[in-house]
Amino acid sequence: MPVRTPHFPDLLFGSAARLRRWEGALMGLLADHGYRELHPSLVLREAIPDGALRFFDGDDLVALRWDFTMALAGLLARGFPEPPARVAYAGAVFRRPVQPWEPVERFEVGCERIQPEGEFSTEADVELARLLMAIPGVLGLKSAILHLGNAALVRRPLEAEGLFSGLADEVVAALSRRAPHRVAQAMKGHPAAARVLAHAEALLSELDGPRTLEALKASPYAALLEEERDHMDRALKSLLPILPPNLELRVDLADVAGLDFYTGPTLRLWAPGAQQELAAGGRYDRLFPDLGRPWKAAGFCVRLSRLLDLAETRPDLFEQPS
Amino acid sequence: MTPHTLLIAFPKGRLGDELVPKLAGTPLALDAEALRSRVLRIPTATPGVAALLLKGTDLPRYVAAGVASLGIVGSDTLDELDMDLLELADLGFGACRLSLCAQAGLTLDDLRAKPHLRLATKFPKATEAWLTREGLTAELVPLSSSAELAPLLGLADAIVDLVQTGSTLKAHGLVETAVLGRSSARLVAARGAYLSEPARIRPLAELLIAALKPKA
Numbered sequence: 001m002p003v004r005t006p007h008f009p010d011l012l013f014g015s016a017a018r019l020r021r022w023e024g025a026l027m028g029l030l031a032d033h034g035y036r037e038l039h040p041s042l043v044l045r046e047a048i049p050d051g052a053l054r055f056f057d058g059d060d061l062v063a064l065r066w067d068f069t070m071a072l073a074g075l076l077a078r079g080f081p082e083p084p085a086r087v088a089y090a091g092a093v094f095r096r097p098v099q100p101w102e103p104v105e106r107f108e109v110g111c112e113r114i115q116p117e118g119e120f121s122t123e124a125d126v127e128l129a130r131l132l133m134a135i136p137g138v139l140g141l142k143s144a145i146l147h148l149g150n151a152a153l154v155r156r157p158l159e160a161e162g163l164f165s166g167l168a169d170e171v172v173a174a175l176s177r178r179a180p181h182r183v184a185q186a187m188k189g190h191p192a193a194a195r196v197l198a199h200a201e202a203l204l205s206e207l208d209g210p211r212t213l214e215a216l217k218a219s220p221y222a223a224l225l226e227e228e229r230d231h232m233d234r235a236l237k238s239l240l241p242i243l244p245p246n247l248e249l250r251v252d253l254a255d256v257a258g259l260d261f262y263t264g265p266t267l268r269l270w271a272p273g274a275q276q277e278l279a280a281g282g283r284y285d286r287l288f289p290d291l292g293r294p295w296k297a298a299g300f301c302v303r304l305s306r307l308l309d310l311a312e313t314r315p316d317l318f319e320q321p322s
Numbered sequence: 323m324t325p326h327t328l329l330i331a332f333p334k335g336r337l338g339d340e341l342v343p344k345l346a347g348t349p350l351a352l353d354a355e356a357l358r359s360r361v362l363r364i365p366t367a368t369p370g371v372a373a374l375l376l377k378g379t380d381l382p383r384y385v386a387a388g389v390a391s392l393g394i395v396g397s398d399t400l401d402e403l404d405m406d407l408l409e410l411a412d413l414g415f416g417a418c419r420l421s422l423c424a425q426a427g428l429t430l431d432d433l434r435a436k437p438h439l440r441l442a443t444k445f446p447k448a449t450e451a452w453l454t455r456e457g458l459t460a461e462l463v464p465l466s467s468s469a470e471l472a473p474l475l476g477l478a479d480a481i482v483d484l485v486q487t488g489s490t491l492k493a494h495g496l497v498e499t500a501v502l503g504r505s506s507a508r509l510v511a512a513r514g515a516y517l518s519e520p521a522r523i524r525p526l527a528e529l530l531i532a533a534l535k536p537k538a
Contacts, residue, residue, distance in 0.1 A: 099406060101387065145518055178516075179409035179508075252517070268517075275388030275514030 007103045015308050019107055022304055023090050025138045026109040033131060035088035035111045040071035042091075053094040053104060064094035068110055069287070069299060076114070077291035083114040103305055110281070112299035114288070122231060124298055125265045125283060126238045132267050132279060132300055133239065133247055139307060140319040143246040144278075145270045148235060149255030151262035151282065152228045157199050157221040161192040171196060175256045178204055195220040203254040212251040231265065258282070267300055271317050276306050328371050328522065329363075330530075331385055331393035333378045336486070337416045337507055341394060341534065344415070348533040350526070371526065382407060382510065391515035391523055392530065398484060398505035402447050408511040410527050413534045416507040420448055422500040423491055424480035425473050430499045433480055434458065442472035443482040452482070452502045470494040507534070 011019055027037065044052060044063040049070075052063035065071050068089045076083060090109045097104060111131065113124040129148070136144035154175060158168045167186060174182030183200040187193035202219040206212040213236075216222055216229050232251065243249055255266050257280070266282035281300025288295040311318055330350070332338055345351050349368045356364040364373045374390055378399045385393040386405040393407075398420055400409065422441070424433060433439055439460040443449045446462050453460055463478045470490060472478040484505060485491060485498055509530055516523050 099386070147517065177407070177409040178511075179412075181412040182409065270514070270518040272518050273515070274518055275512060277514075277517075 007097065007101070008105055009103050009305075011308070015312065018311060019304060019308060022139060022307065023107070023109055026135065026302060027088060027090050029131070029134060029138055030088040030109075030111050033086070033127075035086040036084060038072055038075065038084075038087045038089055039091065040065060040068070040075045040089070044071065046070065046074045051096045053096060065091075066093055066095045068093060068108060068301065069112065069284070072112060073287050073291055073297075077288065077293050083116070083288075083293070083295045083297075085114060087112050087114070105305075107304040107308070108301050109304060110299060110301035112297055115296045117294035117296065119296065121264070121283065121285075121296055121298070122234060125231075126235055128281065128298055128300055129235060129239055129265075129267055130242065132269055132281070133242075133244060133249075135269065135279060135302060136247055136271075137244060140321065141246075141271055141278075142317055142319055143248075143272055145248045145250055145272065147250050147252040147255060147266075147268040147270065148232060149252045149266040149268070149282075150228050150232060150264060151256070151259050151266055152264055153203060153216070153225055153253055154256050154259060155263070156224055156228075157196065157219075160221065160224060161196065163192070163196075171200070172256050172259050175200060175203065175254050178254060180204055200254075206251075206253070212253060215253065228264075235265065261287075265298070269302075271310065271314075273314060273317065274306075274310055276303075278303055278307055278310070326370070328392075328526065329374050329384075329390040330366075330371065330526070331374045331376050331381045331390035331395075333381055333395055334375050335378060337378065337394065337396055338375065340415050341507070344534050348529065350529055350533065379403070385510050385512050388512040388514050391512050391519075392527060393510045394507055394530070394534070395510055396484075396505050397508050398445060398448070398503075400508060400510070401503075402445055404447075406513060408513055408516050409508050410511055410516075411509040411531050411535060413507040413509055413531070414536050415534065416505070418484045418486040418505050419498070419501050420445060420482065420503045420505060421485045421498040422452075422480055422482050422502060423470075423473075423485065423496045424499050426495055426497045428480070428499065433499065436479060439480075440478040441480055441482055442469050442478035444469060445482055448502060449482045452500075470496060509534075 042065050044065055048063040052066040054061055054063045088111045092105050092107050094105055113128055115124060133146060170186035171183055174186055180200050184197050187196050199219045199221050202215050206215045213229060213233055239249055261284050262282040263285045264283035268277045269279035270277055279300055279302040283298040285296045287297055332341060342352060351367045352373055353365045362375045366373055376384060378395055381393050381395045382403050382405040384390045386407045396416060440463055441449055441460045442463040442465050444465055446464055449462060469481040469483045472481055474494060
């Protein structure tokens with residue numbers, strides 16, 4: 001029986017000071033790179049999603065900000081005829097936890113790179129990856145791992161086979177578990193079963209190392225995904241020479257987290273031994289068009305609450321402040 | 323054992339009884355003396371790697387929370403709990419069916435015809451999913467053990483439970499009336515450990531697969 005007791009953590013002296021310090025340092029880094037802060041209201045103005053924390057204000061149902069990207073998208077689509085190219089944010093979001101140990105109130109710092117329709121996106125994606133690469137150093141992490149993925153590697157083959165919702169969700173859930181046998185089970189009897197299973201096996205065959213992108217060549221959808229493969233290859237060639245010490249760069253072809261949201265490259269930051277990713281982001285080009293704006297966007301979010309927990313439970317992963 | 327000892331969660335009970343002999347003679351063989359004692363944290367033949375012996379329904383939580391980096395658990399338990407973890411392989415052993423079972427003489431149509439069907443089960447999620455697929459409604463009676471008694475004593479009309487050989491059912495005068503799904507042992511991994519330390523976790527996962535999965 002899952003535990004659903006809401007978890008509202010209080011931050012005591014050390015953690016409160018660390019949050020203040022990290023927020024300041026990260027926002028400083030983003031400001032240095034031209035990202036200007038926007039601070040959407042703590043009260044949500046858009047349609048209230050299931051996961052939001054809701055209250056009654058008199059007879060009115062209100063919800064607290066549950067996701068900065070969504071809150072910012074609403075703000076930008078409502079008030080800006082042209083998008084600002086770079087925005088940053090810091091603060092708390094309130095979300096009902098999926099796992100019992102997750103807090104309801106979560107502290108985040110993040111940024112978004114927004115572009116008009118038609119502008120080439122590779123440089124923006126690399127810019128975000130470079131920024132994310134600087135973050136372990138800012139936070140004092142002794143070492144970290146940056147995973148590069150691409151949501152299109154799964155999304156496009158499923159769309160090409162005409163697989164949407166239902167069966168597609170089962171395949172994505174199986175890939176999220178890294179379980180090719182579950183892909184086979186889900187696709188049993190479907191005309192595309194052999195192709196989808198071969199693709200899943202190609203995506204799951206390598207987690208890192210030089211052969212990772214090569215694994216895509218074994219996929220029946222290799223030709224369909226040539227553009228994505230080239231994009232990842234170019235990103236690797238741009239990023240590897242400037243990799244900071246103590247940061248590993250890995251390719252994760254089977255990254256399907258947030259697949260209903262991300263449309264292209266994805267980024268995830270891990271620390272060795274951490275149980276959850278510490279920052280995550282990617283390209284989500286469908287968000288603004290769905291709000292009536294022909295803009296493309298990508299961004300990432302640093303999950304400060306997870307970092308605060310990690311600093312308490314695994315202080316050995318951090319440099320000690322002098 | 324150091325704080326950095328890597329923990330693998332093994333199930334107690336039926337799956338564990340099948341698993342322990344398969345590991346004998348491998349680098350992950352469990353320490354025989356510790357196994358005979360009542361301790362639940364058992365050294366293995368590989369320094370720095372220890373086993374936790376856990377109840378199947380608790381095991382996925384230890385792995386999802388990253389306490390144990392790897393684990394072995396039945397797919398029936400995984401499907402019931404739906405925890406966020408990786409499922410690296412179907413190990414094949416421990417195969418059984420999740421079945422609707424009723425007293426001999428009662429058919430599925432007899433059960434369908436009941437105006438108020440009561441089903442006792444340890445697997446409410448899988449049972450609900452099957453009822454939805456079949457267009458049926460039923461009152462679910464949640465149980466945590468000895469479900470076979472429920473139809474005999476009038477607690478329920480039938481049960482949904484795991485069936486391996488069928489001998490327990492036979493002993494209680496029950497028969498399978500429908501198969502809802504199949505289950506087998508799965509190798510699971512903590513998402514964080516596997517993605518952030520693949521060089522540490524993958525070799526152990528491969529060892530477990532080599533020791534436990536029947537060769538094709």
